Amino acid sequence: MPTRAPHVPSKLAEAAFELFAEQGFARVSLDAIASNAGVTKGSVYHHYSSKREVVLASCRFYYRKWQQTTQRQIAPLTDPMDRLIAVLRFSVKTCLIDERNRMFTAEIMALSLLDKDVQCGWAQFYDSARETYVGLVDAIKFETQMGPVDTRRAVDLMLAAMEGIKQRASFEPEISAPEAQERCIEDLLGILGFSHVASAHNPCSLIS
Amino acid sequence: MPTRAPHVPSKLAEAAFELFAEQGFARVSLDAIASNAGVTKGSVYHHYSSKREVVLASCRFYYRKWQQTTQRQIAPLTDPMDRLIAVLRFSVKTCLIDERNRMFTAEIMALSLLDKDVQCGWAQFYDSARETYVGLVDAIKFETQMGPVDTRRAVDLMLAAMEGIKQRASFEPEISAPEAQERCIEDLLGILGFSHVASAHNPCSLIS
DNA sequence: TTTATACAATACTCTCCAGTATGCCAAAAG
């Protein structure tokens, strides 16, 4: 059983992700992916049976990378609120700055309406992300006795807003400015029921 | 100047929208669009110079339709809060139920990262939608002296959450249930600073 | 009636790309 090159499949998945995140699924050929991974199409079909399988592999690569990076943000921190804010800050920054990330998720959203496996993969990913946030918020609630009544519902709404903010960043680049990033974090904390830790200026606060 | 058929271009735009909203831009051929409009590809190229132009026309068709339908929701109502809730209810319902709407907007999002004209068109559409909501919220503020401090910011956040909810509906169909729709409306009203008009159970309310 | 023109259909080209068939080579098994 000869094994020369180290893990061609994962190299292909990464190369595919990079290209997909720049041009979308339809515009990238398997030749381009193979070339970007330093191989040819022949070996792509040794590891994956179709382009669709390559797409699914690139999704799994993206999900794994996201989870790893997120865990790395949390790891060094112990205070629950610090941990939540660190993850939020990192997520918002990614949403607003990283155009490749926006492209890739937008493509997944479009494709998931036609492909049940893509849809299922994203659903699992979303689920794990939600549980991460629920854990962070519940930790704060336990410590401070403050927070949203229904944690899961608040997290869902916050994540929805974050996805929407990501979309807006695509066509209103001005919201990628650093101040705008902090405002986003305030807004998201507000949705989670932590408007007190953010600035006093908050769209949720009433006039009178 | 012979003018036989009534408005072939707009018929093409609508036919294109219908197919794009089912299969996405890339999977629909001009032959299919022409056939769906009752003509052939030859006349498509009489009215549009390329497939890209057809895509842009289908976007304009979608934007116009949305604005017309939204105005029709507001027209018969006079009370500001009723008007806001009517638009919200209609928008949420569309987001959660209408899979074609989700598909089309998802495709626009993906394409707008590669095509500046598509991006610009969506930006204008978003802008007009935002101004509609700002007008509705400001009317309520004027009448009741209650509402968000920064209307525009609150509306932006609310619209972001709505886009995110639309996305979630794609892979979590259970949130399309009628009760879930009402919860969504509550949540969005909460973001706009009108949590008092919604139910007392609200993820924004604090425990203590 | 004739001519010009806008509009539409048919038939074609040309390119791109997913998928396949085959051959080569290196390492492990015997």
Next chain:
DNA sequence: CTTTTGGCATACTGGAGAGTATTGTATAAA
């Protein structure tokens, strides 16, 4: 050392679809 086998490259096929060239036809103007 030979044979087998897994990993990868080269070369090819077939189909789909964007765009074009040509022809036909109905209407408006002259």
